[in-house]
Amino acid sequence: MTDFVNENLSLNSDLELPLVQSVAEPLVAILLCTYNGERFLADQLDSLEAQTHQNWVLMVSDDGSKDSTLDILLKYQSKWPQGKMIIRNGPQKGFCQNFLSLACDSEIKADYYAFCDQDDVWLPEKLAVAVQTITSNQNIYVPFIYCGRTTYVTEQLKPCGISPLFVFPPSFRNALVQSIAGGNTMVFNLAAKLLIEKAGPLNVPSHDWWVYQLISGAEGDVFYDPVPYLLYRQHDGALVGGNNSFSAKMERVKMLWQGRFQDWNTQNIVALKEVKHLLVKNYQEILKIFETLRSARLMDRFRLIEVCGLYRQTRRGTFSLFLAILLKKI
Structure with a gap:
């Protein structure tokens, strides 16, 4: 140890x-x-x-x-x-x-x-x-x-x-x-x-x-x-906080616009590819499609997200997801 x-x-x-x-x-x-x-x-x-x-x-x-x-x-x-x-x-x-x-x-x-x-x-x-x-x-x-x-x-x-x-x-x-x-x-x-x-x-x-x-x-x-x-x-010193307040929601919009979520997705994809042998075959394919859609043409991006079956848990979250796709920030 x-x-x-x-x-x-x-x-x-x-x-x-x-x-x-x-x-x-x-x-x-x-x-x-x-x-x-x-x-x-x-x-x-x-x-x-x-x-x-x-x-x-x-x-x-x-x-x-x-x-x-x-x-x-x-x-x-x-x-x-x-x-x-x-x-x-x-x-x-x-x-x-x-x-x-x-x-x-x-x-x-x-x-x-x-x-x-x-x-x-x-x-x-x-x-x-x-x-x-x-x-x-x-x-x-x-x-x-x-x-x-x-x-x-x-x-x-x-x-x-x-x-x-x-x-x-x-x-x-x-x-x-x-x-x-x-x-x-x-x-x-x-x-x-x-x-x-x-x-x-x-x-x-x-x-x-x-x-x-x-x-x-x-x-x-x-x-x-x-x-x-x-x-x-919930305090200023917290590394990660809740997301219910208006200021927290605006901060997440700012992070989306600045490409922070895009960077995080890139890190996650690289890591998942390193351990793809631990994923079931179907999800290995989903991961591959997800990586492809991030750089695809706009028309293809929306088609590929449907193929992937990606979703978030709320209407606002789903809207943010499609906004990120539109702005190529995913």
């Missing part, structure tokens, strides 16, 4: 994560990435401690924090049982690579895995609901991801909205042009973890969008929960 920040950050650097065979509840490895998160980290750690599903271990990858983040982590590590929290150095290549460094680590062993942001608050039932949903619906040999909505809150945790309710089925055709849920809601099974490991830490814009593309492209199962179990802080 990657070196720890220093010898004192882990109570036992040779510690092997406990396995779940001898206990009633499945083991969940919570994958937390931190970077200068001192303002809200304690709230998140308290919410993890309050989970009704208690069989979990916290794997923390700190990306070079300069504030008191590590001090806060050490404080909680010292009061929790031995092995409950393990802290290590992140790759310092941004939040996406930090999360992928954890998700792709074959030495992190558990039954289920959950991405965790440093400034959210989990409702007590979050892990329990996700684990129950997966265990009730999964084929253990098929990648399965649970994700869902979030409640937007202010820095003081006052509700200020809710993420969009998506009703169309999750699929690779949707994943190519839209990320439907934040990584902070994602819990996945061992089969999904092994698939992510096989793909490796590729250069992609966002770990959650990438995981949605990869799992759906391999014909894994994606479950979208319409009930939120997470308080998602």
Whole structure:
């Protein structure tokens, strides 16, 4: 496993994560990435401690924090049982690579895995609901991801909205042009973890969008929960925020016009082509058509999007998709 920040950050650097065979509840490895998160980290750690599903271990990858983040982590590590929290150095290549460094680590062993942001608050039932949903619906040999909505809150945790309710089925055709849920809601099974490991830490814009593309492209199962179990802080320091406000919508229009989505799609396509052997044959063909339509003549672009069957989850999203095609910004 990657070196720890220093010898004192882990109570036992040779510690092997406990396995779940001898206990009633499945083991969940919570994958937390931190970077200068001192303002809200304690709230998140308290919410993890309050989970009704208690069989979990916290794997923390700190990306070079300069504030008191590590001090806060050490404080909680010292009061929790031995092995409950393990802290290590992140790759310092941004939040996406930090999360992928954890998700792709074959030495992190558990039954289920959950991405965790440093400034959210989990409702007590979050892990329990996700684990129950997966265990009730999964084929253990098929990648399965649970994700869902979030409640937007202010820095003081006052509700200020809710993420969009998506009703169309999750699929690779949707994943190519839209990320439907934040990584902070994602819990996945061992089969999904092994698939992510096989793909490796590729250069992609966002770990959650990438995981949605990869799992759906391999014909894994994606479950979208319409009930939120997470308080998602909206503040200037957030790397990624909600998209319900007028200013957020205008910012996305600006990003579309500037070609940001086009750049992200290019990154995703390059990554998907690198691991196309992990995708089912039909979706390999869809990916090829999607790449072709991006540079095709206008008349051909609209025909090819119909052949691909691409779709987004809302009318506004579908309009944005066609606008991007019209402007050749996809």
